[in-house]
Amino acid sequence: MTTPVYLDNNATTRCDEAVVEAMLPFFTEQFGNPSSMHAFGARVGGAVKTARAQLQALLGTEFDHEIVFTAGGTESDNMAILSALEIDPGRDEIIISAVEHPAVLSLCGHLEKTRGVKVHVIPVDGRGLLDIAAYRAALSQKTAIASIMWANNETGTIFPVAELAELAKEVGALFHTDAVQAAGKVPIDLKSTVIDMLSLSGHKLHGPKGIGALYVRRGTRFRSLIKGGHQERGRRAGTENTPGIVGLGKAAELAALHMADEKTRVAALRDRLEKGLLQRIPNAFVTGNPDERLPNTSNIAFEYVEGEGILLLMNREGIAASSGSACTSGSLEPSHVLRAMNIPYTAAHGAIRFSFSRDNGEADVDRVLEVMPGIIEKLRALSPFWQGADKAPATFNPVYA
Amino acid sequence: MWDYTDKVKDYFFNPVNAGVLEHANAVGEVGAISCGDALKLMMRVNPETEVIEAAKFQTFGCGSAIASSSALTEIILGKTLEEALKISNQDIADFLGGLPPEKMHCSVMGYEALQAAVADYRGVEWRDDHEEGALVCKCFGVDEGMIERAVRANKLTTPEQITNYTKAGGGCLTCFEGIEAVLGRVNEEMVAEGLISFDEAYRIGAMDARTLRQKARPKGAEPAKVEPKPIIALADIERAAAGTIVLERPVEAPAAMAASATRLTTVQKVRLIEKTLDEIRPYLKLDGGDCELIDVDGNNVVVKLSGACVGCQQASMTVNGVQEKLIAATGLPLRVIPVK
Numbered sequence: 220m221t222t223p224v225y226l227d228n229n230a231t232t233r234c235d236e237a238v239v240e241a242m243l244p245f246f247t248e249q250f251g252n253p254s255s256m257h258a259f260g261a262r263v264g265g266a267v268k269t270a271r272a273q274l275q276a277l278l279g280t281e282f283d284h285e286i287v288f289t290a291g292g293t294e295s296d297n298m299a300i301l302s303a304l305e306i307d308p309g310r311d312e313i314i315i316s317a318v319e320h321p322a323v324l325s326l327c328g329h330l331e332k333t334r335g336v337k338v339h340v341i342p343v344d345g346r347g348l349l350d351i352a353a354y355r356a357a358l359s360q361k362t363a364i365a366s367i368m369w370a371n372n373e374t375g376t377i378f379p380v381a382e383l384a385e386l387a388k389e390v391g392a393l394f395h396t397d398a399v400q401a402a403g404k405v406p407i408d409l410k411s412t413v414i415d416m417l418s419l420s421g422h423k424l425h426g427p428k429g430i431g432a433l434y435v436r437r438g439t440r441f442r443s444l445i446k447g448g449h450q451e452r453g454r455r456a457g458t459e460n461t462p463g464i465v466g467l468g469k470a471a472e473l474a475a476l477h478m479a480d481e482k483t484r485v486a487a488l489r490d491r492l493e494k495g496l497l498q499r500i501p502n503a504f505v506t507g508n509p510d511e512r513l514p515n516t517s518n519i520a521f522e523y524v525e526g527e528g529i530l531l532l533m534n535r536e537g538i539a540a541s542s543g544s545a546c547t548s549g550s551l552e553p554s555h556v557l558r559a560m561n562i563p564y565t566a567a568h569g570a571i572r573f574s575f576s577r578d579n580g581e582a583d584v585d586r587v588l589e590v591m592p593g594i595i596e597k598l599r600a601l602s603p604f605w606q607g608a609d610k611a612p613a614t615f616n617p618v619y620a
Numbered sequence: 621m622w623d624y625t626d627k628v629k630d631y632f633f634n635p636v637n638a639g640v641l642e643h644a645n646a647v648g649e650v651g652a653i654s655c656g657d658a659l660k661l662m663m664r665v666n667p668e669t670e671v672i673e674a675a676k677f678q679t680f681g682c683g684s685a686i687a688s689s690s691a692l693t694e695i696i697l698g699k700t701l702e703e704a705l706k707i708s709n710q711d712i713a714d715f716l717g718g719l720p721p722e723k724m725h726c727s728v729m730g731y732e733a734l735q736a737a738v739a740d741y742r743g744v745e746w747r748d749d750h751e752e753g754a755l756v757c758k759c760f761g762v763d764e765g766m767i768e769r770a771v772r773a774n775k776l777t778t779p780e781q782i783t784n785y786t787k788a789g790g791g792c793l794t795c796f797e798g799i800e801a802v803l804g805r806v807n808e809e810m811v812a813e814g815l816i817s818f819d820e821a822y823r824i825g826a827m828d829a830r831t832l833r834q835k836a837r838p839k840g841a842e843p844a845k846v847e848p849k850p851i852i853a854l855a856d857i858e859r860a861a862a863g864t865i866v867l868e869r870p871v872e873a874p875a876a877m878a879a880s881a882t883r884l885t886t887v888q889k890v891r892l893i894e895k896t897l898d899e900i901r902p903y904l905k906l907d908g909g910d911c912e913l914i915d916v917d918g919n920n921v922v923v924k925l926s927g928a929c930v931g932c933q934q935a936s937m938t939v940n941g942v943q944e945k946l947i948a949a950t951g952l953p954l955r956v957i958p959v960k
């Protein structure tokens with residue numbers, strides 16, 4: 220029995236034992252409500268404050284009260300955009316990139332349909348880089364908010380958010396960034412930027428699921444999405460998920476400690492895997508921008524094979540990764556990210572994302588390098604298009620196409 | 621991960637009859653790489669007996685597409701062409717112990733490839749069997765004939781099933797009306813032929829294209845033509861809710877708004893707005909500002925802010941405040957637009 224290899228850390232990460240340990244007392248003896256006047260509440264309130272400071276440190280924010288705890292990345296994204304639309308009726312346009320997470324994309328699609336909000340979707344090029352000219356052109360006095368992700372979850376491509384935020388400020392628009400994939404993997408120092416809001420999620424940085432945070436710069440006008448009590452200074456009602464908050468704080472602290480490891484050792488693992496696969500497997504290429512990328516992510520397209528088959532065969536070998544292919548998601552089209560990048564269909568269906576974390580080691584890379592060539596070869600042997608390495612695909616004369 | 625049966629997994633992991641068949645005399649190719657799956661079925665048919673003596677396949681596609689193709693070759697081996705033509709896509713799915721509903725199109729692809737291979741053997745253009753070959757879904761290259769066959773063979777009665785069985789409608793969804801039209805017509809014929817009951821048949825317009833499962837796409841996701849039948853204008857209610865900073869009437873508000881919205885005439889509405897503004901004005905004046913009504917266009921209330929409000933940091937706060945008061949007073953999903 221071989222040990223399983225988990226290379227799907229952009230989907231979710233293993234919760235760190237130290238995080239779980241930090242959380243446990245807050246389910247039992249530390250059960251108080253942080254809003255209460257008595258000692259039970261005060262102790263828990265202190266722990267929430269510590270967590271806020273831990274996030275402040277990870278994100279380099281000026282004040283700890285700029286952190287609002289939420290129920291995850293999706294909620295943070297929704298909160299930021301919906302708030303921006305409320306604060307100034309003269310501004311009712313949104314700018315996003317074509318490769319945002321559904322937490323942003325489908326919200327904006329909904330707003331466009333139901334509220335007539337104008338949504339500018341900025342295209343990306345073949346490497347996933349944002350069309351800055353189009354972004355500039357879309358910005359206007361009508362822009363309520365520009366929301367561009369810090370790093371893309373499928374390809375790891377990093378966007379120049381600090382600069383994009385400056386441009387948004389020039390027209391007086393708010394700037395939000397979905398940093399769910401970036402937080403904990405690359406250094407972030409918000410106080411040196413003009414970014415107004417930033418989303419992150421606990422379960423992507425070895426913290427618990429269902430907890431996240433939204434950074435809201437001091438002085439940024441904000442309307443709460445969830446109405447109720449005065450928790451989180453009226454910005455997010457509902458009794459705090461105290462175990463989750465404590466866990467997220469601990470996870471943020473650990474992420475900061477491991478940041479150097481991520482940038483060096485983890486990146487080296489990723490690079491070795493990538494090089495090794497490209498050497499061993501013909502007709503494969505890296506998607507996204509290898510120069511500006513999260514240190515943990517590699518997205519490789521294998522031509523003339525379909526991703527679901529690859530994942531099923533990998534799974535049988537105990538290797539977990541994910542795919543931009545249509546079949547795996549229940550949708551019939553390949554991922555919107557790869558389509559936005561104009562990756563040819565011959566390759567987009569066979570794109571596999573490998574995402575590392577500090578839990579991975581050299582043995583994981585060895586294992587994947589050992590089995591991947593056989594897997595791709597097996598599927599290519601089945602494929603009516605495959606003619607051999609670097610040969611044009613077989614012609615195919617379907618009765619319907 | 622999909623909930624595949626053990627048999628599907630087995631045929632995927634250890635496919636039988638995979639590869640190129642030498643001396644094939646019946647070849648059927650369906651699908652395309654852009655659609656995400658494609659199947660080439662190769663058979664050797666005995667010219668004397670018309671028995672399928674050998675069959676092999678090559679498939680590009682997901683696990684269930686490969687399993688369905690392999691299963692198909694096993695099913696048809698040793699059968700005469702006549703017998704083979706009686707095989708339905710459901711037979712392929714049943715052979716595998718069933719397929720997830722979203723994956724039924726894999727079995728349909730097997731069925732279509734078999735039909736195409738037999739036509740190839742007989743030297744006829746298979747497509748010619750069907751007069752109505754109009755392309756319905758451009759994204760997946762699905763024509764009317766294919767939809768009709770899938771509807772008849774599997775007694776389909778919803779657009780969603782058509783997507784599951786043929787993929788048509790699984791992309792941009794601009795073909796929704798086309799799919800509906802074919803489904804409506806074929807179901808009607810099936811009712812007349814006693815194949816399905818009147819109640820089961822699909823009625824055009826019964827389904828909103830939006831409810832079809834689809835990936836997020838902010839722009840042009842749906843054809844503008846497919847308008848849902850609005851009972852209450854959702855957009856207006858949401859807009860009203862968006863303008864409400866402090867919700868004083870949280871839950872009942874939208875319903876009340878919609879109800880009164882239908883009752884007021886335009887004149888009544890304008891009067892009510894003026895009256896409300898008059899009530900707010902003293903408060904604005906306290907801060908050295910004023911608010912003048914310029915126009916009422918539908919639910920848009922155009923106002924001119926003057927005095928201390930203009931240019932002040934709080935201008936839009938004021939607008940929100942005014943909007944909130946107006947909504948509260950009129951019960952209408954109003955939107956206040958300030959002009960200079």
Ligand SMILES: Cc1ncc(COP(=O)(O)O)c(C=O)c1O
Binds near residue numbers: 322431
């Ligand atoms: C870029 C990005 N944004 C948002 C999310 C959603 O975060 P959560 O799962 O915490 O709601 C994810 C995770 O899937 C993500 O990758």
Ligand code: FES
Binds near residue numbers: 795
């Ligand atoms: S034309 Fe049918 S889904 Fe696009």
